Amino acid sequence: MLNRLLFRRIDNTPLIIFRIFFGVLISLECYGAIVTGWIRRVLVEPDFTFTFIGFEWLQPLPGNGMYFYFFIMGTLGILITLGYRYRWSMIAFTIMWTGVYLMQKSSYNNHYYLLILISFLMCFFPASRSHSLDVRRRPELKTDSMYAYVKWIFVLQLLIVYTYAALAKCYADWLDTTFIELLMSAKKSRPLIGELLQHPIVIHSIRIFGIAFDLLIIPALLWHRTRVFAFICAIFFHLFNSYVFQIGIFPYLALAFTVFFFEAETIRRVFFPRKVAYTLNEIRIPSKHRWMLAAGVIYFTVQLLLPVRHHFFKDDVLWTEEGHRLSWRMMLRSRKGNISFKVVNKANGKSTAISVDDYVTRKQKRMLATHPDFIWQFAQRLKHEYASKGEDVAVYANALVSVNGRPLRRLIDPNTDLAAEKWSHLRHHEWILPSKLKIQRPKTRD
Numbered sequence: 001m002l003n004r005l006l007f008r009r010i011d012n013t014p015l016i017i018f019r020i021f022f023g024v025l026i027s028l029e030c031y032g033a034i035v036t037g038w039i040r041r042v043l044v045e046p047d048f049t050f051t052f053i054g055f056e057w058l059q060p061l062p063g064n065g066m067y068f069y070f071f072i073m074g075t076l077g078i079l080i081t082l083g084y085r086y087r088w089s090m091i092a093f094t095i096m097w098t099g100v101y102l103m104q105k106s107s108y109n110n111h112y113y114l115l116i117l118i119s120f121l122m123c124f125f126p127a128s129r130s131h132s133l134d135v136r137r138r139p140e141l142k143t144d145s146m147y148a149y150v151k152w153i154f155v156l157q158l159l160i161v162y163t164y165a166a167l168a169k170c171y172a173d174w175l176d177t178t179f180i181e182l183l184m185s186a187k188k189s190r191p192l193i194g195e196l197l198q199h200p201i202v203i204h205s206i207r208i209f210g211i212a213f214d215l216l217i218i219p220a221l222l223w224h225r226t227r228v229f230a231f232i233c234a235i236f237f238h239l240f241n242s243y244v245f246q247i248g249i250f251p252y253l254a255l256a257f258t259v260f261f262f263e264a265e266t267i268r269r270v271f272f273p274r275k276v277a278y279t280l281n282e283i284r285i286p287s288k289h290r291w292m293l294a295a296g297v298i299y300f301t302v303q304l305l306l307p308v309r310h311h312f313f314k315d316d317v318l319w320t321e322e323g324h325r326l327s328w329r330m331m332l333r334s335r336k337g338n339i340s341f342k343v344v345n346k347a348n349g350k351s352t353a354i355s356v357d358d359y360v361t362r363k364q365k366r367m368l369a370t371h372p373d374f375i376w377q378f379a380q381r382l383k384h385e386y387a388s389k390g391e392d393v394a395v396y397a398n399a400l401v402s403v404n405g406r407p408l409r410r411l412i413d414p415n416t417d418l419a420a421e422k423w424s425h426l427r428h429h430e431w432i433l434p435s436k437l438k439i440q441r442p443k444t445r446d
Contacts, residue, residue: 023081083132
């Protein structure tokens with residue numbers, strides 16, 4: 001049964017067209033980052049970047065280096081689209097994109113992480129075996145089939161993403177629309193629909209549809225009787241998100257994935273009507289199938305565990321942010337706050353107030369004021385800066401944070417020397433003060 005599910009040869013048309021869509025989208029993402037000024041704002045203008053902790057050595061290239069870096073990634077996207085030196089192009093893009101992801105988190109976005117995962121998987125898939133320059137160069141590579149596990153890997157990956165996204169929304173501030181009201185109030189100026197987004201009926205529709213879509217879209221696409229309706233819902237959902245939230249290529253990437261849910265013959269007739277249909281459906285078990293199964297089990301076990309790790313940390317992830325990233329917690333909270341730092345010379349007790357604006361950009365300051373890991377990293381930077389001048393200092397932070405419209409509350413223990421604290425990815429940090437989120441509810445709208 002498992003061998004038939006995974007190792008049956010099926011038509012590879014969905015994979016081929018997805019490669020083309022994928023290549024075009026990542027090219028647009030990379031070239032767009034240059035044109036829109038994203039690279040300038042996030043990687044060029046800041047004096048330093050907040051990397052993922054442990055990757056401090058991974059810094060933006062100096063001068064115009066990051067513009068060339070993204071231009072190369074965009075060009076790799078074109079090569080992937082054309083299927084030219086596909087394997088090497090895909091590997092190079094995956095490494096380069098992962099580097100960008102890890103070197104900055106001020107612009108963290110779940111679809112950046114998803115792009116790493118999909119790029120990694122695409123490195124192993126035979127996506128250039130048809131309609132590619134690789135086949136034109138080497139005709140012996142051409143094939144019209146692929147293993148069925150390629151399809152099911154995509155399906156399972158998406159099932160994990162959407163299911164965890166739905167479960168994450170099942171919390172008080174989403175269910176009573178507190179967060180949705182905050183989210184939509186920020187979109188009031190959006191042309192055509194800004195005012196409509198403030199209407200209670202729309203707010204409650206988003207509350208219900210947001211969870212229902214994430215929870216049901218994959219099963220609905222898999223079942224042939226609901227597939228077309230689910231596809232229409234997906235088009236509406238993702239285009240709505242694209243227009244309202246302007247989240248780059250993610251909505252279109254999500255739509256590109258739907259090619260794996262329709263019958264391959266349907267996809268072939270629409271996109272490649274002259275392509276030979278593959279109908280043999282024979283089972284061919286690879287010689288290394290046990291290693292492949294083991295690798296798949298390890299990969300998806302990690303994917304299943306990462307999103308639940310925050311349950312093993314003390315306190316509420318909405319407050320501490322511990323375990324928030326890599327967990328498909330999408331559009332779930334609004335954080336606002338302010339912060340100040342004080343540096344104390346341990347030798348003479350001299351205290352110095354730090355002007356945060358002298359160190360970070362406006363965008364970085366918003367993250368620094370509300371996220372404990374940013375606060376810790378900034379304290380470490382101050383420690384090293386003063387150490388370079390021969391001073392041994394303690395660093396204290398006073399951070400007031402509001403989550404989802406609640407009153408401002410102190411986030412960090414102001415008496416803790418953050419310069420002396422160690423960071424752990426596996427435990428709660430006691431210098432993050434208790435949340436008390438459950439007893440302090442924001443006022444609802446009249």
